[in-house]
Amino acid sequence: MTPSSPDCTDTPPSSAVVEARHLVKRYGDVDVLRDVSLSVAEGTVTTIIGASGSGKSTLLRCMNLLERPQQGQLTIADESMRFTAQGPRSGHTDMPLSRHQLQRLRAKVAMVFQQFNLWPHMTVLGNVSEPPVRVKGVSRRKANALAMHYLERVGMAERADAYPAFLSGGQQQRVAIARALAMEPQILLFDEPTSALDPERVNEVLGVIRGLADEGRTMLMVTHEMAFARDVSDQIVFLDRGVVGAAGSPERIFEQSDNERCRRFIAPAA
Amino acid sequence: MDFSWLSDPFYQEYLVEGLINTLWLLLVSAVAGLILAVAMAMARIKGPRPLAWLATGVTAVIRGTPLLVQLFFFYYGVGRLLEGIPGIQDSIFWGLLRDPFFYATLTFTLSVGAYSGEILRGALLNVPPGEREAGRAYGFHPWQVFVHLWLPRAVQLCLPTLTGEMILLLKSIPLVSTIAMMDLLQAANIIRDETFLTYEPLLLIAAIYLLLTLILTLVLQQLERHFPGVQPQRRRFRWWAQARHG
Numbered sequence: 108m109t110p111s112s113p114d115c116t117d118t119p120p121s122s123a124v125v126e127a128r129h130l131v132k133r134y135g136d137v138d139v140l141r142d143v144s145l146s147v148a149e150g151t152v153t154t155i156i157g158a159s160g161s162g163k164s165t166l167l168r169c170m171n172l173l174e175r176p177q178q179g180q181l182t183i184a185d186e187s188m189r190f191t192a193q194g195p196r197s198g199h200t201d202m203p204l205s206r207h208q209l210q211r212l213r214a215k216v217a218m219v220f221q222q223f224n225l226w227p228h229m230t231v232l233g234n235v236s237e238p239p240v241r242v243k244g245v246s247r248r249k250a251n252a253l254a255m256h257y258l259e260r261v262g263m264a265e266r267a268d269a270y271p272a273f274l275s276g277g278q279q280q281r282v283a284i285a286r287a288l289a290m291e292p293q294i295l296l297f298d299e300p301t302s303a304l305d306p307e308r309v310n311e312v313l314g315v316i317r318g319l320a321d322e323g324r325t326m327l328m329v330t331h332e333m334a335f336a337r338d339v340s341d342q343i344v345f346l347d348r349g350v351v352g353a354a355g356s357p358e359r360i361f362e363q364s365d366n367e368r369c370r371r372f373i374a375p376a377a
Numbered sequence: 378m379d380f381s382w383l384s385d386p387f388y389q390e391y392l393v394e395g396l397i398n399t400l401w402l403l404l405v406s407a408v409a410g411l412i413l414a415v416a417m418a419m420a421r422i423k424g425p426r427p428l429a430w431l432a433t434g435v436t437a438v439i440r441g442t443p444l445l446v447q448l449f450f451f452y453y454g455v456g457r458l459l460e461g462i463p464g465i466q467d468s469i470f471w472g473l474l475r476d477p478f479f480y481a482t483l484t485f486t487l488s489v490g491a492y493s494g495e496i497l498r499g500a501l502l503n504v505p506p507g508e509r510e511a512g513r514a515y516g517f518h519p520w521q522v523f524v525h526l527w528l529p530r531a532v533q534l535c536l537p538t539l540t541g542e543m544i545l546l547l548k549s550i551p552l553v554s555t556i557a558m559m560d561l562l563q564a565a566n567i568i569r570d571e572t573f574l575t576y577e578p579l580l581l582i583a584a585i586y587l588l589l590t591l592i593l594t595l596v597l598q599q600l601e602r603h604f605p606g607v608q609p610q611r612r613r614f615r616w617w618a619q620a621r622h623g
Contacts, residue, residue: 211516213514213515214516220510222505224505224507224508224510225508226530227533228604233605238516241517242517286515
């Protein structure tokens with residue numbers, strides 16, 4: 108993939124789990140995404156970097172349709188759709204995307220939010236077991252076992268009965284990661300997972316995410332932790348004012364990018 | 378002080394009937410009113426324009442006029458109008474439409490719907506949107522987001538205010554004595570008229586009301602205490618738990 112031609116994803120590798128082509132997203136007359144294409148291979152970590160307002164979060168939120176692009180095509184976890192002025196259409200027909208398809212897609216793509224977004228009226232265990240129960244129809248008993256398994260995984264099992272308000276930010280984010288894992292998704296989305304944390308809490312969360320990357324999970328992440336991004340990513344996408352300014356391996360982006368703005372954005376970190 | 382009338386079985390019967398009617402009115406109006414409150418709040422937040430306007434209008438009228446006037450309006454006004462509709466007196470609904478209980482319930486339900494609806498609306502708007510978004514992102518159906526995430530959180534936020542409304546409702550109920558319904562105050566009125574004792578019956582029903590309020594407060598306090606997510610903040614009895622568990 109060469110940085111100068113972000114459209115190179117027109118011939119995707121067959122193992123691509125996420126395939127976005129020519130996405131356009133506007134709010135009123137502000138173009139947030141202008142023709143963004145992106146491909147994520149199965150079992151790889153892709154990090155989206157860029158300045159504030161470059162459209163990183165919007166792009167990530169298009170991946171589970173929390174934001175709906177006005178134009179482009181998206182294939183995520185075998186769900187394929189096109190976007191037109193009338194809204195999202197299912198892959199090859201002109202039928203609007205049904206709620207059923209939308210929910211099926213979302214069940215395969217789990218998101219971790221900047222502000223954790225745990226449900227304060229549920230215990231830690233409740234937070235993690237609720238989505239499988241409500242969305243996948245898993246029994247509460249099985250979901251609780253599943254939840255305990257993943258809480259163990261993020262080191263929060265002993266706080267299973269606590270309410271989120273009694274946890275630190277780092278602990279809350281680890282619970283949120285367990286909640287995402289309990290859906291056993293094909294793709295994990297991280298939207299600035301450490302930006303709302305105290306500096307001394309950042310590492311405990313990054314440690315968990317690094318562990319997931321090492322497991323070979325497919326992940327798409329937005330972060331400002333440059334060193335971490337360089338470390339765990341297989342692909343880095345530099346988003347610049349709504350277009351892909353540069354994309355490629357971390358070495359390439361951090362050491363020999365021929366995109367001037369990308370070099371300047373990276374400079375303080377490298 | 379003369380409480381000898383208390384041993385009169387007729388008066389006992391009035392008082393028991395009055396008490397039962399009061400409790401029934403409280404229960405039915407509270408349940409129906411809170412359901413209406415959820416509907417009114419959602420109509421104003423998410424409903425289509427005309428529905429939102431309707432809810433806003435009803436809220437303004439109900440909150441802007443005295444409860445007693447509303448009670449008279451429904452009982453004497455609407456009730457008498459319905460009476461004039463040909464054939465209605467033979468319909469199966471007439472039993473209901475003739476009963477002051479129906480008009481009292483209607484009035485109180487609307488009142489709870491308007492006041493609690495506003496409280497609930499504020500609480501719904503105060504739930505951080507991210508919590509709903511998380512539900513959507515995980516594939517919850519919009520209805521599941523509302524029932525399992527949004528509404529319980531809003532109720533959690535405004536529960537003490539809502540329970541306060543229920544206690545106010547209990548104490549509005551004596552107004553129904555003005556539409557010839559046998560509640561506690563009506564029972565006291567009858568006893569006063571027949572025994573020429575003014576204070577004793579009033580003192581008795583005041584004591585009953587005080588007791589009812591205390592019981593209701595305790596019940597609602599338990600509800601608040603056991604509401605998920607509120608529980609850990611309780612303070613009372615902590616010394617007891619510490620003493621037990623060392």
